[in-house]
Amino acid sequence: MNRIPILRLGQALLVTIQVDMHDELALALEEDLTQKIWATGARGVLIDISALEVVDSFIGRMLHAIASVSRVLDAETxxxxxxxAVAITLVELGLELPGIRTALDVERGMALLRRRDDAEAEGDVERR
Amino acid sequence: MPDTQTAARLIAQEEAAIVSEWLRLQEVDGGLGSGRVSSAELRVQCERFLSLLRRGLAEGAEAVQDPAFTELRDVLRELSRSRAIQGFTPTETATFIFALKEAMFRTLQQDADAAWALTRLLDGFGLYTFEAYQRAREEVIARQQREISELSTPVVKLWDGVLALPLIGTLDSERTQVVMENLLQNIVDLNAEIAIIDITGVPTVDTLVAQHLLKTIAAARLMGADCIISGIRPQIAQTMVHLGVDLNVVTKASLADAFALALRRVGQSVGRAAPVARPGA
Structure with a gap:
């Protein structure tokens, strides 16, 4: 079975979805990603869906599940x-994905994660 | 000899007389006086129509839909179309056919059956003209609607990464769809982080419009762009609160305020500088 590669990029994991997502693939991704976050102690997960043209409610829910699981493991998605077209479809399906951060491209996504790390680091300093 | 062929023979005998009588009748109430169509042009149209009609009749065609009248129908359709676009009234357009009936009446008095067959046929053509006229008008309306919906939803780039969408006019589902797609596509194309939706030109906001706005904002957020709404007029603000509409997004009073916030968010600032003289001032 095909699997979607998960790349490590500093403190973050990068997942680029470049094939049509079918349900099995989505489930496998959720499992792999959870394992990988746990194994690497990653602080963030970037999911690049710029090549994804078709979504259904299952994929929408899967994204939501990945985000929730990651948050439990202290990684932000x-x-x-x-x-x-994908955004319109998800909104029409009522899946507005609250709790998931979004960015225009991978670069901005990385910047977002970095800002969060910096903010937390400052918080730690203040606490001490 | 069938009635139609009798009619064709009778028309052939007095074709020139019929055309001039036909033209005279159209001058009275066919909109010729307005100068939108020249009498020379009209004469050509009339002669063409009559000769096509005669040929069709000679072939024994009895109904408007007869294949022998294919060319005649095309001529008629084109004529109605051009008249509809030129702004002729329906009466003026239909007079083209109905005047012919009167013009031919005297000629066809010699044979009652042929006259009856031709009258029925011309009535059919009259209706056909009307239909073509109506269709042409509807095309014009549909085109205008399309143009309005395109014209009224421009997306403008205010700064690197900042877009504005000044909405003007009532938002219905169809227009919102265009607005939404337009905005989202522009966010991708221009790589914009912030979109300002200015609703100064939206006369009323009801629950439906608010819902449309929220959908657009949610879709933009999914793509990684933030939206700011500006230009909510006082009455609209009151209506929205009374309706229980909760937009739950950042709102600013004016486009300028929204722009200032957007600039801060993208890490830019506006400061004072020494005024620069206008060239030629």
Missing amino acids: VVVGMRP
């Missing part, structure tokens, strides 16, 4: 590069 940022979905980047969503296409207009």
